Amino acid sequence: MQVKKRRVMSPKQAAACCRPVDDLLDPALFKALCDPTRTRLLGCLVKCGRACSVTEVAECCSVDFSVVSRHLALLARAEILVARREGRVVRYVVRYARLGKLLRELADAIEEHAPTEEPCCAGGRRGSC
């Protein structure tokens, strides 16, 4: 059985390689998800499974309309939601595929670097471990 090669390196060396992890570990995405009000609104939208107006979503939370509007706009800017105008109503929908893909790819990328041996320093040279 072919075992994947894995270089043992310092954090500084690691910083300069393996782009995929860095690209997926995007602080901008997490910044959009780090606020409790925002995750609550997003949770409602996710579970709702359809396009919802700002007014509808605002019923989930005890904050001001304007706050909900701002949060939804921010989530849309982060490409987590999409906004669609229908007359004077704006409906937001979750980008299920995109969000799922991003999170899954990140999970994969992280686990890909997990050490195979339990003791993380097995077989390493003194200098690098």
Add this chain to the structure above:
Amino acid sequence: MQVKKRRVMSPKQAAACCRPVDDLLDPALFKALCDPTRTRLLGCLVKCGRACSVTEVAECCSVDFSVVSRHLALLARAEILVARREGRVVRYVVRYARLGKLLRELADAIEEHAPTEEPCCAGGRRGSC
């Protein structure tokens, strides 16, 4: 072929059900990941694949030692890293399995709610859509 039943509901109704999504959509986790410096440090640790001292990790970034120390402690508190003392050196390791599991479960939970038909309102009653 058996198709999974999916309720069509308002965001407010959605807020009161489907716990798994809410539990996984935890703002505390994302709060730990929303800072650029922190994601950079985490990225280095992830790619490094072994336990690293604070000093080592600090070489990845142009910020002060104390800042790195604080960031790593915060990531450990968020259960993204684990700290281990070795003499006067403190080494941090990524909790690969936990992090991967969390992200993958979240991805699953989100995609589970994605509407199956492309138009999200197909077949819905007027009041709920």
Add this chain to the structure above:
DNA sequence: TTTTCACTTGCATGGGTGTGCAAACGTTAG
């Protein structure tokens, strides 16, 4: 056109937090 409705934006406020410096802490070496 005027009014109403759904939403967005400007403004001010308060709280949280990332940062650097310096001091303190705990551990090991001399």
Add this chain to the structure above:
DNA sequence: CTAACGTTTGCACACCCATGCAAGTGAAAA
């Protein structure tokens, strides 16, 4: 013991941002 090392913590500063209110925008109804 003292000294050196690696790390943490206290403090001060600056900046960002979530919030609420009020005013503004744009579209549909009257």
